[in-house]
Amino acid sequence: MIQRSHSxxxxxxxxxxxxxxxxxxxxxVPPSEDLSHFIKHYWIIHWDLTxxxxxxxxVVPNPxxxxxxxxxxxxxYGVSSTRHSHHxxxxxxxxxxxxxxxxxxxxxxxAMDRLTDSSVGTMEILQVGPHMLEEQLLTAEDPxxxxxxxxxxxxxxxxxxxESIERINAIVDEIHRNRDILRVEQLSDGFRMSPRSLQRLxxxxxxxxxxxVIRLYRLQNAAEMLEGLDHQDVLELAIDMGYYDQSHFIRxxxxxxxxxxxxxxxxx
Numbered sequence: 001m002i003q004r005s006h007s008x009x010x011x012x013x014x015x016x017x018x019x020x021x022x023x024x025x026x027x028x029v030p031p032s033e034d035l036s037h038f039i040k041h042y043w044i045i046h047w048d049l050t051x052x053x054x055x056x057x058x059v060v061p062n063p064x065x066x067x068x069x070x071x072x073x074x075x076x077y078g079v080s081s082t083r084h085s086h087h088x089x090x091x092x093x094x095x096x097x098x099x100x101x102x103x104x105x106x107x108x109x110x111a112m113d114r115l116t117d118s119s120v121g122t123m124e125i126l127q128v129g130p131h132m133l134e135e136q137l138l139t140a141e142d143p144x145x146x147x148x149x150x151x152x153x154x155x156x157x158x159x160x161x162x163e164s165i166e167r168i169n170a171i172v173d174e175i176h177r178n179r180d181i182l183r184v185e186q187l188s189d190g191f192r193m194s195p196r197s198l199q200r201l202x203x204x205x206x207x208x209x210x211x212x213v214i215r216l217y218r219l220q221n222a223a224e225m226l227e228g229l230d231h232q233d234v235l236e237l238a239i240d241m242g243y244y245d246q247s248h249f250i251r252x253x254x255x256x257x258x259x260x261x262x263x264x265x266x267x268x
Contacts, residue, residue: 130155
């Protein structure tokens with residue numbers, strides 16, 4: 001059931017995964033079948049940097065909400081629209097719930113764009129305070145016990161299945177799979193929805209626009225291509241990613257990845 005993260009697995013937004021693996025351990029646990037409509041997986045991070053320098057871990061955004069259980073920071077977090085960093089020092093661990101794109105909306109029952117780059121407390125959603133969650137999930141050693149406890153809480157408030165979640169995930173999967181998708185109009189044609197309907201659906205359920213998701217995956221693809229080659233012509237890569245000029249590509253790449261393509265290549 002538990003999947004330990006290795007370098008050949010998808011990084012899921014964690015930059016420089018090989019180096020990161022030397023600083024912390026990441027486990028992913030799939031949800032039980034009855035919650036898999038809403039939840040993508042649970043994630044557990046452990047680190048022990050005793051006697052070492054603190055580690056700053058960069059994470060690129062993704063179109064998913066998360067519950068993060070961490071000392072003094074426990075909350076439900078909406079989609080982060082930009083790259084963010086996590087400061088790790090000493091010893092510690094974090095427990096998280098990663099929802100499928102759109103999967104948190106039925107629990108929150110608000111337009112998800114209100115939670116973009118923001119958060120909501122656990123009491124409002126689970127009727128359980130953050131300190132109690134931290135006590136129950138950060139002290140238990142067995143990952144299975146952590147998952148069992150959080151699933152008990154979610155089952156108490158589990159909403160009905162929502163077919164819009166399946167449609168959103170099909171759209172996001174197509175964006176991720178098909179690198180030829182550069183415009184929202186291509187999605188609206190393929191999924192027989194008007195661009196306005198797509199925009200409203202993503203605003204309500206995800207918190208970001210389909211255009212933002214297209215841009216995100218294009219830039220993640222670009223970063224993967226830069227990691228896999230000894231040399232890459234940035235102008236050629238920009239054109240391959242659907243950009244009309246190199247400066248626009250570099251600006252977007254830095255906004256999402258945190259550094260220019262040239263610096264990213266040097267620091268691989």
